[in-house]
Amino acid sequence: MSDRWRRIGGPGSLLLVLVLGAALWIAPSLDGLTLGDAVTDGGGVDEALDDLEPSPIVLVGFDPDLGTYAEIRPTVRTLLADVLARDGRIAVVSLTPEGRALATAELARLARGEANAARLFDLGFIPGAEAALVDLATGLTTSGGAGGQALGRELAEDGMDAVDAIVVVGGNDLGPRSWVEQVAPRVGNVPILAVTPTILLPEVQPYVESGQIAALLGTVADGAAYRDGAELGNLDRLTEQTEVAVLPILIGLLVAAVAMGQALGARIVGAARSREREVS
């Protein structure tokens, strides 16, 4: 390749990727493409929330990862709106700095969307990783927290006994597995629901099958199916107004499959030819 082509190649490829990305982003959705498919039921979250007491207190362990949060963000926003739409109350806690940064951003977004402030309580950030989870399970405190006064009083008086369900927004080191290991044995029969990026599915799925996680939204398809079925009423304003574009996901997956398949094919053909030469 000449120097000239090499000089043009880098920026040209970048420009091509940008133009292709923009074209895919604005392309209309196609009928044959769907994220929530026939075998996905929304991870059982709807049923798990239906089983809760009226006006439940839901403790949200908010520790997603900056890199993968984009994948689960629409689902997390719908889930928060869903809990509020069911007259639920939400207490948010983070155990990682990344989680805390994203949690404050989501709480600010809920405030901007005029969510009922009396139904929200920010428990803040607790350092200490697993030790913090143990501390939270054995002695939930609201000192330093902020939010609805009545909700704060109830949490301060009853601690974890006031909590009806736990929602773990995972992606970071302290995900659903840590909550199942450190919190579940200490709080009795409080159901744990989880929202995680697909990369955590192999780690979390065994806990779903053992019943230690009551419901899981662990794939893009799960999230899409759940969002489709959520009945939020006027709290729909708290969700993401732009639905995930399916076409870029399809193109990305196809590019990956073709790139890897081509390398595999070349390797198989090469092996077959060398064997043929050996035989002849």
Added chain:
Amino acid sequence: MRRPTFTALVVVIGVLLLADLLVVNTALAATAGVIVDAAILVAAGTALAAVASLALRRLADLWRRRGDPVGAVLVLAGIIAMLVAGLRPGSAGTSDPAVQWLVGALLVPIGASLFGLLFISTVSAARRSVQGGSREAVVLVAAATIAVLVLLPIGGAAAGWFGAARDWMVGGLIGSVFRGLLIGIALLAAVYAARVMLGIGSADE
């Protein structure tokens, strides 16, 4: 040789925390609570020390003109920007609008973009590993290709087949291997913890 005070400390703390999990006793719970609080303080202190160490290291890099000066300046600028936004007089801390802007407008998009770039580097690495000729790489990339294909977001009858294949792969193949790994790691951790608690060291200690 391992110091006996350290082993004794680990034994006492480990037994106390285990007993607190199994026995309902107020005094025991209070003692375990103090230990957990101490662990939290140590973790917080360690995190602060790590950040301070990173900043000092980058400052030293700049001072001695070694390493990557652009990276050092960016790291220091990021630390200073976040500290000023979160700790300046009148700031609301992590919920301050300036902190939220830094997180929402810079940190999250940059983090997501870096994660997105993994797509290119991972596919490229997969191709190179197959071209390298290793059998393990061929098996790995073949499995990855199949996994990618069953994740295709296609509707209709194919969705059912792909969904069933995906569930079987995650629940059966990947799940069983992952569960085996988790059980193995747990057993290893338990054995190591027991060895530490009983003061049993390896031959070279």
